[in-house]
Amino acid sequence: MACPAIITGDEFLLRVINHIDCQAQVMGSYGYLALGQPGSLASAVVAGLLTIFVALFGIRLLFGPVPGARDTVFDVIKIGLVITLAFSWPAFRTVIHDVVLDGPAQIANAVVPAGLGQPGANFAERLQNADVKMVELAGAGTGRNTGAFIEGSDTGGSFAGAALQDDTTLGYGRLAFLGGVIASMGLLRLTAALLLALAPLSAGLLLFEQTRGIFAGWLRGLTLTILGSAGVTVALGVQLSILEPWLADALRVRSLGYAAPSAPTELLAITLAFAFLQIAMLWVLAKVAFNRGWITLPNFQIASGQPDHRIDPILLAAGPPVQNRVQRISDSVETLVRREQSSEIERLSYRKISNDRGQGAAGASAAAPRLGSSFRRTSYRSSRAAVKRDGGK
Numbered sequence: 001m002a003c004p005a006i007i008t009g010d011e012f013l014l015r016v017i018n019h020i021d022c023q024a025q026v027m028g029s030y031g032y033l034a035l036g037q038p039g040s041l042a043s044a045v046v047a048g049l050l051t052i053f054v055a056l057f058g059i060r061l062l063f064g065p066v067p068g069a070r071d072t073v074f075d076v077i078k079i080g081l082v083i084t085l086a087f088s089w090p091a092f093r094t095v096i097h098d099v100v101l102d103g104p105a106q107i108a109n110a111v112v113p114a115g116l117g118q119p120g121a122n123f124a125e126r127l128q129n130a131d132v133k134m135v136e137l138a139g140a141g142t143g144r145n146t147g148a149f150i151e152g153s154d155t156g157g158s159f160a161g162a163a164l165q166d167d168t169t170l171g172y173g174r175l176a177f178l179g180g181v182i183a184s185m186g187l188l189r190l191t192a193a194l195l196l197a198l199a200p201l202s203a204g205l206l207l208f209e210q211t212r213g214i215f216a217g218w219l220r221g222l223t224l225t226i227l228g229s230a231g232v233t234v235a236l237g238v239q240l241s242i243l244e245p246w247l248a249d250a251l252r253v254r255s256l257g258y259a260a261p262s263a264p265t266e267l268l269a270i271t272l273a274f275a276f277l278q279i280a281m282l283w284v285l286a287k288v289a290f291n292r293g294w295i296t297l298p299n300f301q302i303a304s305g306q307p308d309h310r311i312d313p314i315l316l317a318a319g320p321p322v323q324n325r326v327q328r329i330s331d332s333v334e335t336l337v338r339r340e341q342s343s344e345i346e347r348l349s350y351r352k353i354s355n356d357r358g359q360g361a362a363g364a365s366a367a368a369p370r371l372g373s374s375f376r377r378t379s380y381r382s383s384r385a386a387v388k389r390d391g392g393k
Contacts (some may be wrong), residue, residue, distance in 0.1 A: 029195025104229030169264030180275035
C-alpha cells in the first residue's frame with residue numbers, strides 16, 4: 001500500500017498528516033496480520049504459551065489443590081481473550097483497531113462545540129489553510145516602514161513590537177505551528193500503530209501472573225493514544241478557532257495598505273503557547289491512563305474498642321485481612337525487639353530493688369545494736385589477786 005509522497009508547497013502539511021495516518025493504518029493492520037498469521041514467530045510463541053498454560057492447569061488438577069469455580073471461569077475467559085486478540089483479525093479490528101484509530105475523531109466531534117468547527121474530514125484541510133495564510137502573511141510583511149497609519153499609531157522605523165525581527169518572528173511562529181501539529185499527531189498515531197501491531201505477542205502475556213503487568217501496560221498505552229489523540233484534536237480545534245479569524249484580519253489589514261507591526265509577536269505567542277499546551281495535555285492524559293487504581297483511605301481504629309455497627313458484619317466475621325510474608329516478618333522482628341527491651345527494663349528494675357534493699361539492711365544494722373550485745377562488759381574482768389600482783393593497777 002503506497003502512501004502519498006511529501007512535496008513542498010501549499011499542500012505540505014496536508015500531505016504530511018495524510019502520510020502519517022496512512023503509515024499508521026498500514027503498520028497497525030498489516031503488522032498484526034504478519035505477526036498473527038499461521039507459521040509466524042508470534043503465532044508459535046502464543047501457541048507455546050497456551051500449551052504451557054493448559055499443561056500447568058492439568059497438573060494442578062492432578063496433583064495440586066482443586067481450583068474453585070471462579071478460578072476456572074477466569075482461566076477459560078483468559079484463554080478466549082488470548083485466542084481472540086492473537087488470531088481473530090475481524091474481531092480485533094472491530095473491537096480494538098478501529099476504536100484506537102478512528103475513535104478519537106468521533107470523541108472530538110462530540111466534545112468540541114459547533115461554533116469552533118467540527119474536526120471531521122476537512123480538519124486536515126483547515127490546518128493546511130492556516131499554514132497557507134501564514135505563508136501569505138510572511139510574504140506581505142508587516143508594513144512597518146511603508147504602511148499607512150492605523151488608529152493613530154505611528155508605524156515608522158523607530159517602532160519595535162518585539163526583540164526579534166518581523167520576518168524571523170513570523171518564521172518562528174509558523175515553525176511552532178508545524179512542529180506542534182506534526183510532532184503530536186506523529187507521536188500518537190505511530191505509537192498506536194506499533195501497539196496494535198504487537199497485539200498477538202501482547203495477548204499471550206495475559207496468561208501468566210508474572211507477565212500480566214506487561215499486558216496491562218500495553219492496554220494502558222492504547223488508552224493513552226485514544227485519550228491523547230482526542231485531546232490533541234480538541235486543542236488544535238481551539239487553536240484554529242483563534243488563528244483563522246486572526247489571520248484573515250491580518251491579511252485584510254495588509255491588503256488595505258495598513259501596517260500590522262504586532263502581528264509577528266501575536267502569531268508566535270499563539271502557536272508557541274498551543275505547542276506547549278499540547279505537551280502538557282499529553283502529560284496529564286498519561287497520568288490518567290497509567291493511574292494504578294482508586295484512591296484508598298486508611299483504616300481508622302475505633303478508640304472505644306467496641307465494634308462499629310456501620311461496618312459490614314460479613315467483613316467482621318471474615319476476620320483481619322491476610323498479610324503478606326514481608327509484613328509478617330516485619331511484625332515478628334518488631335515484637336522480638338519490644339520483648340527484649342521490656343526484659344532489659346525488668347532486669348534493671350530488679351537490680352535496683354535488690355541494691356536498695358541491701359543498702360537499707362546495712363544502715364539498719366549500723367544504727368541498732370547487735371543481738372545479745374546489749375549488756376556486754378565495757379572493761380576487762382580482773383580479780384583481787386591479779387590487782388595485787390600487778391601492783392595495785
